[in-house]
Amino acid sequence: MNSIPEFLKKSVECNPKKTAIITQDQKYSYEEVDQMSSSVAQNLSMYPKNSVVSMMLENSIEFITTYLGILKSTNIAHIISPNISKTNLNDQIISAKPKCIISSKQYLIKLDESKINLDRLDVTKMSLEESFDIEKIKTSDFAYLIYTSGTTGKPKGIAITHANVLFSTKNIVDKLQYKKTDREILPLSLSHSFGLGCLHTGLYIGSTIILHKNSTNIENILNSISEHQATTLAAVPATLSKMVENYYNNTKNACENMRLIITNSTAISENTVKKIIEILKTGKIATYYGLTEASRSAFMIFDEKLGKYNSVGLPASNVEIKIEYNDDLKKNGEICIKGPNVIESYWENEEMNRNIENGWLKTSDVGHLDKEGYLYLDGRIDDMINVGGEKVIPSEIEMIVNELDGIEESIAIGIPHNTFGQVVKLFAKKTIESNIQESEIIRHCVKKLERYKVPINIQFVDEFPRTEYGKIKRYELKDLM
Numbered sequence: 001m002n003s004i005p006e007f008l009k010k011s012v013e014c015n016p017k018k019t020a021i022i023t024q025d026q027k028y029s030y031e032e033v034d035q036m037s038s039s040v041a042q043n044l045s046m047y048p049k050n051s052v053v054s055m056m057l058e059n060s061i062e063f064i065t066t067y068l069g070i071l072k073s074t075n076i077a078h079i080i081s082p083n084i085s086k087t088n089l090n091d092q093i094i095s096a097k098p099k100c101i102i103s104s105k106q107y108l109i110k111l112d113e114s115k116i117n118l119d120r121l122d123v124t125k126m127s128l129e130e131s132f133d134i135e136k137i138k139t140s141d142f143a144y145l146i147y148t149s150g151t152t153g154k155p156k157g158i159a160i161t162h163a164n165v166l167f168s169t170k171n172i173v174d175k176l177q178y179k180k181t182d183r184e185i186l187p188l189s190l191s192h193s194f195g196l197g198c199l200h201t202g203l204y205i206g207s208t209i210i211l212h213k214n215s216t217n218i219e220n221i222l223n224s225i226s227e228h229q230a231t232t233l234a235a236v237p238a239t240l241s242k243m244v245e246n247y248y249n250n251t252k253n254a255c256e257n258m259r260l261i262i263t264n265s266t267a268i269s270e271n272t273v274k275k276i277i278e279i280l281k282t283g284k285i286a287t288y289y290g291l292t293e294a295s296r297s298a299f300m301i302f303d304e305k306l307g308k309y310n311s312v313g314l315p316a317s318n319v320e321i322k323i324e325y326n327d328d329l330k331k332n333g334e335i336c337i338k339g340p341n342v343i344e345s346y347w348e349n350e351e352m353n354r355n356i357e358n359g360w361l362k363t364s365d366v367g368h369l370d371k372e373g374y375l376y377l378d379g380r381i382d383d384m385i386n387v388g389g390e391k392v393i394p395s396e397i398e399m400i401v402n403e404l405d406g407i408e409e410s411i412a413i414g415i416p417h418n419t420f421g422q423v424v425k426l427f428a429k430k431t432i433e434s435n436i437q438e439s440e441i442i443r444h445c446v447k448k449l450e451r452y453k454v455p456i457n458i459q460f461v462d463e464f465p466r467t468e469y470g471k472i473k474r475y476e477l478k479d480l481m
Helices: 004-014 030-043 061-072 086-096 105-111 162-176 193-205 218-228 237-246 248-255 270-279 394-402 438-448 474-480
Strands: 019-022 027-029 052-056 076-080 100-103 119-122 142-148 156-161 183-186 208-211 232-234 260-263 284-291 294-301 311-315 320-324 333-338 360-369 375-380 385-387 390-392 407-417 421-430 457-460
Touching: 004 030, 004 061, 004 162, 004 193, 019 030, 027 030, 030 061, 052 061, 052 086, 052 105, 061 076, 061 142, 076 086, 086 105, 086 142, 086 156, 100 105, 105 119, 142 162, 156 162, 162 193, 162 294, 183 193, 183 218, 193 208, 193 232, 193 294, 218 237, 218 248, 237 248, 237 260, 237 270, 237 407, 248 270, 270 284, 270 394, 284 311, 284 360, 320 360, 375 394, 385 407, 390 394, 394 407, 394 421, 394 438, 407 474, 438 457
Parallel strands: 019 208, 052 076, 052 100, 076 142, 100 119, 183 208, 183 232, 232 260, 260 284, 385 421, 421 457
Antiparallel strands: 019 027, 142 156, 284 294, 294 311, 311 375, 320 333, 333 360, 360 375, 385 390, 407 421
């Protein structure tokens, strides 16, 4: 198998009637997914090979069949989140230069104010064709293009080849031992590389995916796990924290027999990990570290290495990770990655291409490796706080605060100070029914941190501002002060 459509082809040949996708309304077999995606491909046959075709759809069977159809037509799927702002959408269309965009009426409206001349295909009105002959796809061909929103700065285009996908998918299957008998609950956005990677894994091994539109309804997710006797769950750390903090008994009843719970490298609290380990009878909880441009670069299975709850694991097979140190970061440094999962260049972005040297990707993530080679993610270079010349990594403070019962999540940022240049301010979100006070947090920090790292001010928030992919927008927290 050399391409994503070949993942599907093999699963169709092995078990055409097997359920591939379950949505809220319906079940779809591998054979049906194949036929529906071929219809999409037929509708795109007028465009030259390797053209960019934009798609803007929510989690749905239409997303999956449209995505696969674009790839079957030997074109590049430009994946756009339906939650995108009109300005960002306009910028992406100008950069990607697609031949057309496939969406639904409710999202196509966002293009109405744009002056861009672009073919628009309503996914609900596309003609259904009986067959489509797939052309040969090269592993070096681009499969999809995603613009990462990040938590700061302007979005950057990242084009992923079929070879990148094949390598990362094999590593996921081998490391986490996915099987064709798995039934995975997937509430992650397919517009993001985490959710999309889970889709690739399911297609590769021929398992069943139970697709949710989002992860906001925890009770719905838990009910779905029980109803479908799910074996695996993929969720961001914030979802897992809510499950164990606010729905512990329900989570225990629904998840205790699961084989695997997988999350990603956004910080997950030690308390959350320990509670999930406690819940799972024989299953495991794992996380991975990676960027869209270097997917699944490290894996951590917490149950296999107790005590390293803050690590994001060991490098994936055939992936190299090193730390580049400088004068500002003596104990920590910039994480650099090299391997077949790393892109060769960014999409028409010479400035960003400077971050790739001799195959090594400079991630702008700050981290360190312990004596056993385990990687620890300490934050972003742009997030560093400079207190009187002392460099403070926010995650160190956040991990200490998150130890406290009653704290669901916390974020430390630097704020201006006349004497020290910057000092630490902490934003914290309480768990339901928590009565924790600012003074308790301060006392805990004083016991465990150097004085200059202790927050001078604490502000409680109901919710954190997040990107469309769930990452906290640190730069917007200043607007809450």
